Amino acid sequence: MRHDIPAREAEIAAVVGERVMTVTEVDHRLRLLRSGPLAARLPAPDTAEGRNLLRWLVQVMVAEILAGQEAARLGLPSESPEPAEPPEPPGSTARARPTEPSASPARSGRPAPHRVAEDAARAVLTLAGALRTGGVAAAVLATAPAARAVCRVLTAESTPSEEDARDYYRRNLDRFTTPETRWVRPFGPVRRGDMTGPLEDAVFAAGEGETAGPIEGPGGPWTLVVERIEAARREPYEAVRALIRAELAEREGERAFARWLDARQAGCVRLTPGHEHPADPAQPDAGHRH
Structure with missing residues (x-):
């Protein structure tokens, strides 16, 4: 970690490896969020909920930086412009996120450039994804091509087993049945x-x-x-097998990315006071204590 930080501590929101993330950067992203179409649904800035919204946004920005650093280290084509509107905290929107049936890019571990553009157009934040991985991981996977590129590399050699796919089919027959x-x-x-x-x-x-x-x-x-x-009709397993295996692979990829992100955050991220994780029991606005 870098120790000769060329700024006053009060101007720093987080240090991510060699990267210093400033309070100015966070304020800019927060202004974008609060000027967006969902601004009326956000908590007031001078409340505990409003301060925790800022903390949540810091975690997303840190995750974006980590994913970008890892993508650069691996040489992955994952550049994209900064989003005009940061992701809203999970639970406020619930659109379905499509499955990514990737074949050759997954085998090579490197997504083709056109896949990056397709991902950016298709990915959205879902409540189901947030429940599987945590809100921060789900948000960055939904908005950052670098995160999705790293996610694919983490699971390039992982393939759901036939047994797992059949078991999923048996446990979710309602999904494949039309009354x-x-x-x-x-x-x-x-x-x-x-x-x-x-x-x-x-x-x-x-x-x-x-x-x-x-x-x-x-x-x-x-x-x-x-x-x-x-x-009434039911799709036979053979007709939905590929869909199920692709969905299981996507979910495992999301969980693998969340585990990777937790490990990287623990190893090379320092958050300054006021920018802690919203669930950190040590911060004064934490809403859940034992």
Whole structure:
């Protein structure tokens, strides 16, 4: 670690290996976050929650630096412009993150340049990812191509076993099952649970092409026509095997990156007072103590 830091301690938020991260940098990112479209949902700056938001942002910025340093050390093509809007803390958005079925880049350990651009366009922060890896790791994986490049290298030789994939399929049959769907005029497609009471009973007792009603219901009475019935179906394991293995590989990669990030943070990061991890029980705004 560098000891001859060319700045006053009050101007430093963190020291990451040889890299000094300044308070000015953190303030800039925080202004971007607070001027974004979700600004109204963020806590006020002069509250414990607001100060912990700043601490959380520092952890994300430190993780970005660590990932960038590792990507540079490995010679990975992972450069990208600074995001216009930093990631919001996990739990506030929940879009689905697509699976990354990578073949040749994973074998070589080095992502092709076009994959970097694709990753930047496709990756988003999800609550599920944050629960698997922790909010900081999930945020940096969602926003930093360098982090995703390092993640792929960490799991280049890791392949989910056939047993693990089959076990996942057996434990999650609901994901691969489409329940019976009835196309009902005037409602459109209807499944069990979409309707209640006598209306549902009548719809699912009728055959294809039959009319049910009039039936008393909200805004009724209703006369319903079952125009088409699509039977329940389940995707066979062979049809979803590749998807499952890709998803399991992605999850293991995220966990491997989180473990790597924890180790690197413990080994070469120094945080100054006011920039500790929000969960650090030693900081005055920590919300959980025993």
